[in-house]
Amino acid sequence: MRLKTLLTATALAAGVAVSAQAADLTVGFSQIGSESGWRAAETTVSKAEAKKRNVTLKIADAQQKQENQIKAIRSFIAQGVDAIFLAPVVATGWDSVLKEAKEAKIPVVLLDRDIDPSGKDLYLTAVTSDSVHEGKVAGDWLAKQVGGKPCNVVELQGTVGASVATNRKKGFDTAIASHPNIKLVRSQTGDFTRSKGKEVMESFIKAEGGGSSICAVYAHNDDMMIGAIQAMKEAGLKPGKDVLTVSIDAVPDIFKAMAAGEANATVELTPNMAGPALDAIIDYKANNKTPPKWIQTDSKLFTAADEPMKVYESKKDLGY
Numbered sequence: 299m300r301l302k303t304l305l306t307a308t309a310l311a312a313g314v315a316v317s318a319q320a321a322d323l324t325v326g327f328s329q330i331g332s333e334s335g336w337r338a339a340e341t342t343v344s345k346a347e348a349k350k351r352n353v354t355l356k357i358a359d360a361q362q363k364q365e366n367q368i369k370a371i372r373s374f375i376a377q378g379v380d381a382i383f384l385a386p387v388v389a390t391g392w393d394s395v396l397k398e399a400k401e402a403k404i405p406v407v408l409l410d411r412d413i414d415p416s417g418k419d420l421y422l423t424a425v426t427s428d429s430v431h432e433g434k435v436a437g438d439w440l441a442k443q444v445g446g447k448p449c450n451v452v453e454l455q456g457t458v459g460a461s462v463a464t465n466r467k468k469g470f471d472t473a474i475a476s477h478p479n480i481k482l483v484r485s486q487t488g489d490f491t492r493s494k495g496k497e498v499m500e501s502f503i504k505a506e507g508g509g510s511s512i513c514a515v516y517a518h519n520d521d522m523m524i525g526a527i528q529a530m531k532e533a534g535l536k537p538g539k540d541v542l543t544v545s546i547d548a549v550p551d552i553f554k555a556m557a558a559g560e561a562n563a564t565v566e567l568t569p570n571m572a573g574p575a576l577d578a579i580i581d582y583k584a585n586n587k588t589p590p591k592w593i594q595t596d597s598k599l600f601t602a603a604d605e606p607m608k609v610y611e612s613k614k615d616l617g618y
């Protein structure tokens with residue numbers, strides 16, 4: 299039996315709704331990998347949130363490869379887990395394996411990234427932020443900072459094909475579209491990693507004649523921005539002062555960079571996707587309650603004016 303001990307006899311007799319803590323479920327989590335500080339924190343928080351709710355969480359690290367995620371999902375199905383959490387590395391290519399999960403009557407919850415709308419019927423709910431909005435918040439912040447002045451921007455994109463990379467680009471492009479003084483002059487993937495972010499930024503600086511024409515850097519995550527900051531400093535540029543920076547995640551290191559005057563802004567993404575996902579799955583199993591199709595997490599802008607070292611300290615409880 300998949301759902302082991304959900305209701306006590308007394309609760310059943312009294313018809314009492316089951317609290318989340320009463321669950322004893324096994325959930326398989328196909329995690330992307332550990333490409334960023336945010337991702338590592340998400341894994342840590344997921345373990346803690348599962349423990350709080352007495353849920354056994356089996357995590358499979360896919361090392362950034364979709365084929366490994368597909369294998370992990372098949373293995374979770376074979377093990378007969380109660381539910382599957384999936385952080386999909388890219389948006390396409392899930393239909394077959396998710397159909398297999400559906401046929402096995404195992405609900406799937408998407409964490410932090412989406413899949414193509416064609417797969418909408420193949421998962422129960424998705425716990426994600428509005429990643430188009432995140433890009434828009436970043437673009438609006440930049441537009442406000444530069445006013446009417448000309449500004450050449452370079453962009454470090456996330457993993458090619460990941461919903462969050464597509465959407466964060468879309469949101470940013472929409473925000474700057476009404477500001478002809480802001481020009482996106484270069485845009486390339488840095489695969490959400492610090493090392494790639496640095497490498498790509500070095501190539502941007504070279505291509506832009508040493509980087510003096512670059513007014514701002516937009517990165518789809520903070521880790522790539524930390525790498526880019528390093529590249530700028532090595533090239534003799536002053537990030538946070540001569541070159542504006544705006545990125546996404548709000549990991550502790552970006553607040554350290556802000557406190558040092560080397561970064562300007564970040565849009566927060568909570569690493570706690572598992573908490574709401576677990577609550578939804580427990581309620582679904584115990585009370586047959588279908589969650590909304592999208593459980594949206596907040597996106598908050600932080601700037602260097604927001605006491606970055608205080609925020610840095612407060613982040614310690616969030617799995618970082």
Ligand code: AHR
Nearest residue numbers: 334336410411462490519
């Ligand atoms: O899907 C969320 C993104 O994945 C985070 O913004 C990034 O850091 C991670 O790699």
